[in-house]
Amino acid sequence: MSGGGGVGTPEPGGLRAAFGGLTTRGRSFLAAGIAAAVCSYLLGQADLLRVGLLLAALPLVCVVVLHRTRYRVADSRTLAPARVPTAVATRVGLRVENISRLPTGVLMLQDRVPYVLGPRPRFVLDRVEAGGRREVSYRVRSDLRGHYPLGPLQLRLSDPFGMCELTSSFSTSDTLTVVPRVEPLPPIRPAGETPGYGDGRQRSPAxxxxxxxxxxxxxxxxxxxxxxxxxxxxxxxxxxxxxxxxQKARCTILLDTRRTAHQGSGPDSAFEWAVSGVASTAVHLMERGFSVRLLTDTGPAVPRTEGTGGFAGGAESAGTGPLLDTLAMVEHSDGEDLSPAYEALRAGQEGLLIGFFGDLDAQGVAVAGRMRRRSGAAVAFVLDGDAWTRGPAGSGHAGVQAPLADRLRLLREAGWTALPVTPGAALPDLWRSADRTGGIPPDDPAAAAPAGPADHSTAGTATGAGSGA
Structure with a gap:
C-alpha cells in the first residue's frame, strides 16, 4: 500500500492560456457571433448585430468566469499492492477532496498511466460540496516487468454550457513495481551435496x-x-x-543476461523464463534460511541478503524486496563472456551455486567449469536457444539438440548438475529433477551419453550446501 497527495488549482496559465481551452462548441459560437456581426454591418440589420454580440459574448464570458474560479482540490493515490508479479492486477484508488469554501462544478479526472498498463482511466464527478470528497478506483496489470509511474492526476473543469475546459495537473505521482512471477518450489537436496552435515549448514565457532x-x-x-x-x-x-x-547456508544465483545468449523477447521468451526462475529460486531458498547473493554475467547485482529462515511464502517475504526490485529492472547486457561473474566468485567457497544460462559456447562452458570449483553443489539450468526460437510447436518431443547435449555433458563432467530447459518447461519439475535423477531428466537423450570420471565424484566434493533446498 502506498499513496501520495497534492493540491492543485484549475489555473494552468494566464488568460491567454484560458482562451486556448475553448471547446469546439465555444469556438463555433464565437465564429458564428463574428460572422453575424459582419453580416449585420453589410446588410444594415441592427437585430442581427445584437444576435452576433450575444453569440460571441457567451463563450468569452464562460472563459473569464472559469478562469477566475479558484477551486482548491487535493488528491491522493493508493496502490494495493504497490509490488505485484507479472500478469497480476493491482487496484489504484484515487481520492479527490474539495478544500475550498465553494462547491465545484463538474470535474473530469484523468490519471496518466503508461500504455503498457492499458488506456488512461477517466472519471466524471458531479458537483463536490465544500469540504466534500469523492473516491474512485481502477485496475491495471502488466505482462512485462518494470517500474511504471502512475500520475500525475489531471483535473479538467468545464462550464455548464460546455464552452470552455481548463486542465490542471497535480505534482504527485507513484510507482508501480511489476516483479517476475514467483513459483513455489518443492524442498529438495541438490545432487552433489555432501552428506553428513545434519541440516546441511556448516558450523563455526561462537x-x-x-x-x-x-x-x-x-x-x-x-x-x-x-x-x-x-x-x-x-x-x-x-x-x-x-x-x-x-553458520547460515550460503547460495549464489547466477543469471546470464548476455544479449547474444538469449534469442527472442516478450513475456514468453527464454530470458523472461530465466528471470522468473531466478526470482522463484531466490525466494524459495531465502524462506529456508539461505543467505542469497545474485550475480549476473557483468558481476554482482544484489549484495548477499540474509534469508528469513521461515516459510512466510509469496513474493513479499522479508528480505526479498530489494532482490525482486532488481530483477524487475534487469535487462540484456552487451557482455561477451562470463569472466566478470567468475572473478566475483574467486573470493572463496560460495556454498550452493545455481546458474541460469543462455546459449553457451566452448568458452562459456570452460568458464562455468572453473566456477564449479569455487562452489559446493552446483545446479545449471541451460536454456535451449534453438528450441525457444522454434517455439513449443516446433520443439515437440524431439529432445535436446546435439550441440546442447554436448555442452550439458561437459558441464556434468565439470561437476555441474545440468538441466536442459525447453519451451513450456515447468521450473518445479526441473527443480525436482535435480534431486530425483541427479540433474538428468528421464527423457533427456544426453542421459545415454557416457559419463566422464568427474560424474562420480560430485557427491563427495560439495561443502556448505543446504539440505532441503
Whole structure:
C-alpha cells in the first residue's frame, strides 16, 4: 500500500492560456457571433448585430468566469499492492477532496498511466460540496516487468454550457513495481551435496563471550562430553572444547543476461523464463534460511541478503524486496563472456551455486567449469536457444539438440548438475529433477551419453550446501 497527495488549482496559465481551452462548441459560437456581426454591418440589420454580440459574448464570458474560479482540490493515490508479479492486477484508488469554501462544478479526472498498463482511466464527478470528497478506483496489470509511474492526476473543469475546459495537473505521482512471477518450489537436496552435515549448514565457532578461548577451563555445569582430553593433559586441569554454532547456508544465483545468449523477447521468451526462475529460486531458498547473493554475467547485482529462515511464502517475504526490485529492472547486457561473474566468485567457497544460462559456447562452458570449483553443489539450468526460437510447436518431443547435449555433458563432467530447459518447461519439475535423477531428466537423450570420471565424484566434493533446498 502506498499513496501520495497534492493540491492543485484549475489555473494552468494566464488568460491567454484560458482562451486556448475553448471547446469546439465555444469556438463555433464565437465564429458564428463574428460572422453575424459582419453580416449585420453589410446588410444594415441592427437585430442581427445584437444576435452576433450575444453569440460571441457567451463563450468569452464562460472563459473569464472559469478562469477566475479558484477551486482548491487535493488528491491522493493508493496502490494495493504497490509490488505485484507479472500478469497480476493491482487496484489504484484515487481520492479527490474539495478544500475550498465553494462547491465545484463538474470535474473530469484523468490519471496518466503508461500504455503498457492499458488506456488512461477517466472519471466524471458531479458537483463536490465544500469540504466534500469523492473516491474512485481502477485496475491495471502488466505482462512485462518494470517500474511504471502512475500520475500525475489531471483535473479538467468545464462550464455548464460546455464552452470552455481548463486542465490542471497535480505534482504527485507513484510507482508501480511489476516483479517476475514467483513459483513455489518443492524442498529438495541438490545432487552433489555432501552428506553428513545434519541440516546441511556448516558450523563455526561462537563469536561472542568466553567461548572464543580455545580451549577454556572447565566450569561447574559444563557437559563432560565437551572435555578436551588432549588439552587437559597438556595444561594439567580439565579443559573443555569451544562451543560451535551453525553458520547460515550460503547460495549464489547466477543469471546470464548476455544479449547474444538469449534469442527472442516478450513475456514468453527464454530470458523472461530465466528471470522468473531466478526470482522463484531466490525466494524459495531465502524462506529456508539461505543467505542469497545474485550475480549476473557483468558481476554482482544484489549484495548477499540474509534469508528469513521461515516459510512466510509469496513474493513479499522479508528480505526479498530489494532482490525482486532488481530483477524487475534487469535487462540484456552487451557482455561477451562470463569472466566478470567468475572473478566475483574467486573470493572463496560460495556454498550452493545455481546458474541460469543462455546459449553457451566452448568458452562459456570452460568458464562455468572453473566456477564449479569455487562452489559446493552446483545446479545449471541451460536454456535451449534453438528450441525457444522454434517455439513449443516446433520443439515437440524431439529432445535436446546435439550441440546442447554436448555442452550439458561437459558441464556434468565439470561437476555441474545440468538441466536442459525447453519451451513450456515447468521450473518445479526441473527443480525436482535435480534431486530425483541427479540433474538428468528421464527423457533427456544426453542421459545415454557416457559419463566422464568427474560424474562420480560430485557427491563427495560439495561443502556448505543446504539440505532441503
Amino acid at each position: 563469536l561472542a563471550g568466553d567461548d572464543d578461548v580455545i580451549p577454556r577451563g572447565y566450569r561447574h555445569g559444563d557437559d563432560l562430553r565437551r572435555v578436551h582430553w588432549r588439552s587437559t593433559a597438556r595444561h594439567g586441569e580439565l579443559m573443555v572444547r569451544r562451543e560451535e554454532q551453525p
